Every structure is written in structure tokens, then in C-alpha cells.
Amino acid sequence: MAQPIPRLSPDTVQRVVAAAWDELPPYDRIRLEYGVGPGALVQLMKRELSxxxxxxxTARDKKAKRPTVRSTFPYGR
Known part of the structure; x- marks a missing residue:
């Protein structure tokens, strides 16, 4: 279950959204600066963005988070 979104001022919400767009992946910095965890950040972004x-x-974040499959073997098969 996702964490509830903390009450933030509109100015802080705009700064969190801007930081989430800037960082790849954004979770560590936003958790330290604003106290918003990953689940709450996703809820906040879903509420604030179109x-x-x-x-x-989410596609950009998922791509930056981790590669799911290696494209090739390092030394061939």
C-alpha cells in the first residue's frame, strides 16, 4: 500500500514536481529534501500531472531505474 501524500504547500509541490522531472531516478534526493517517499511521490505526480x-x-523513470534485460552476453555464448 502506498504511503499517504504529506501536506505540502503549493510552492513545495511545484518544487517536488520540478525535482522529479530533473532527476533520474528522483527518489533519494526528494526523500531527503522533502520527506516524500517513492509511493507518495508517484501519487503526487499522478495527481499533479496530466x-x-x-x-x-513513469516511462522515463522506469527506463532510468534499471535495465530489465541485458542486450548481449559480455563475451558471447
């Missing part, structure tokens, strides 16, 4: 922008942000 559906198309949220989809772009």
Missing part, C-alpha cells in the same frame, strides 16, 4: 505527462514520467 495523464499524458504522467505516462511519460
Amino acid at each position: 495523464p499524458a505527462a504522467f505516462k511519460l514520467w
Whole structure:
């Protein structure tokens, strides 16, 4: 279950959204500076962004977080 979104001022919400767009992946810095965990950050971004922008942000975040499959073997098979 995701964490509840902490009460933030509108100015702080804008700074969190801007930081989330800047960082790849954004979770560590935002947790330290604003106290917003990963689940709460996703909820906040879903609430603040348009559906198309949220989809772009999640795709960008998922791609930056970790490669799912190695493209090739390091020394061949």
C-alpha cells in the first residue's frame, strides 16, 4: 500500500514536481529534501500531472531505474 501524500504547500509541490522531472531516478534526493517517499511521490505526480505527462514520467523513470534485460552476453555464448 502506498504511503499517504504529506501536506505540502503549493510552492513545495511545484518544487517536488520540478525535482522529479530533473532527476533520474528522483527518489533519494526528494526523500531527503522533502520527506516524500517513492509511493507518495508517484501519487503526487499522478495527481499533479496530466495523464499524458504522467505516462511519460513513469516511462522515463522506469527506463532510468534499471535495465530489465541485458542486450548481449559480455563475451558471447
